[in-house]
Amino acid sequence: MSARLAVHDLTKHYGGVQALRGVTLQVDAGEVLGVVGDNGAGKSTLLKILSGAVFPSAGEILLDGQPARFANPAAAHAAGVAAVYQDLALAGQRDVVANFFLGREKLAGNWLARRVGWLDGKAMAAHTESELARLRTRIPDVRASSRDLSGGQRQALAIARAAAWTSKVLLLDEPTSALGVEQQHQVLDLIRRVSTEGMAVILISHQMPDVLKVCDRAVVLRLGQVVATLSGAELTSENLVGYITGAMGEGEQ
Amino acid sequence: MAGVKAGAEIAAVPRHRALWLRSQAAVRDLWIGGVLLVLIVAFSIDSPYFLTRANWLNTSSTATEVLLLAVGETFVICSAGIDLSVGAVLGVSGTAGAWVMAHGFPNAAGAAIGPIAVGFLAALAVGTAFGLLNGFLVAWAGIPPFVVTLGTLGIATGFGYLLNNGQEISAIPPSVVTFGNANLGGWVPVPVLITAVITIWCGLLLAKTRFGAYTLSIGDSREAVVRAGINDRRYLLEIYTLSGLLAGVASILVMARLGAGSPTSGADDNLNAIAAVVIGGASLFGGRGTVIGSVIGTGIIAVLLTGLVLVNVPPFWQEVAVGAVLIAAVYIDQFRNRKATRR
């Protein structure tokens, strides 16, 4: 069986800067793959390519074994791949419902309502509430402005929205970096829950405890290359840090 | 079902206020509605003429023109833009409509429907064309709305003057004037009725439809809208086009009331319309605003303008008053906002 998402020999240069130099990795349905690496290792670039925000210079993306090429984020959404970036892209003054449904609003049923784009506000609020409840995010009021939520609630909203957008692959760029300890736990639980429902998750993180807690496997990027893939007993903080800093793995290059 | 258990958790969080009151917009609308009420009461006490039919007819007919511009401006401002051209577009649209009626059909009888319809359509078309131009330049050329509409303000003003050497055009069918000054039961001017229907429709458009939701979201975070795969440019084009179209509608009502198409007829309305929207609680940074707020804002300005005259304040003070109220409204709103975010 082919992996949900596989990447072969992905290369990206920005002018003279080689952001990715032949990255190969894969992630299965229901699996959380960690991507770690120092600043400038190419993590964000990888994520942007997978979400259709940036074009690769060379290389191949396979979704369920089929070659995929995303012209833009909307095309990636349509194919079942969605990303949450560090800036979350929430509209701060709009309420939770408006943000949850942004770009795929529910219209009321009759012909006239469809013509004028009349929103089915009740159904949208109810669906938002039930989705957020199902993922056990702690957002008490779906009519609150998203900027009035806590950092953890905002992150949870962005992840829940992306998870609702997509059926196959969820890409997360440092979802816990700006959060307090308790909120980090909530977001990690949410990621775990989304993955047990069958989503393939790629999690970029600087926090080694996060990676150890939720990831089934982790790849280490250094200077645009995969220098290690760790899982099971090998997936330890010492190994991760060793490969990230270059203390380990030099000999094998 | 997992959802049921978690749902109970959520319901346990207390809700302190009634749902509609928790909306900041509703609180703002109530608040400025109160200001309008205080103004009306104060002027009524001060002048026996304030609460009369004559003053209502006078106030409401000028208010309709400002309101139509303000409604279009509400959408533009909610999208984090500004349309400085609406007053000038009103002027050129009305002058163009009158020009078509005067020159296209010089021998038309007073009640000829054909020429009147063509004239009205010409006014709407010119307004819409300027709106399209604004929208195109903002959305596709990426020029800031302030610059674009300052430019089209000049262009529209110039074309308005060019049509008849800067003069108004009054050779229009008399039945246009009859229409513009007709009222139902002596109390409801036809222009007010037309404006009310359009305003209600636009209020629902902003608050209840996908178009309105995208207008607010574009103004709040264009980045979020683009990432969601929404064609932001198409919606911006439609927003500015709506503003131009409503300026065209307003130009017809002005022309019909005054019996002439005049290139300068909208010059004062520009500031008043923008002030009405801002007084009505829309944020100049986008993402926030309601049509009902703009209606109340227009009411405050209209009551100020006519009320000050009735209590014998020299008319030149009107503009001073509008400017001062505009600044005060923004200041108070910022103050309330700061308090809300500090909470």
Ligand SMILES: Nc1ncnc2c1ncn2[C@@H]1O[C@H](COP(=O)(O)OP(=O)(O)O)[C@@H](O)[C@H]1O
């Ligand atoms: N838009 C860009 N233009 C030029 N260089 C870029 C751009 N984006 C990233 N880079 C460069 O590519 C390399 C990898 O960056 P990035 O993927 O952001 O790394 P990470 O997320 O791991 O910190 C860095 O050297 C960075 O400066």
Ligand SMILES: [Mg+2]
């Ligand atoms: Mg990064």
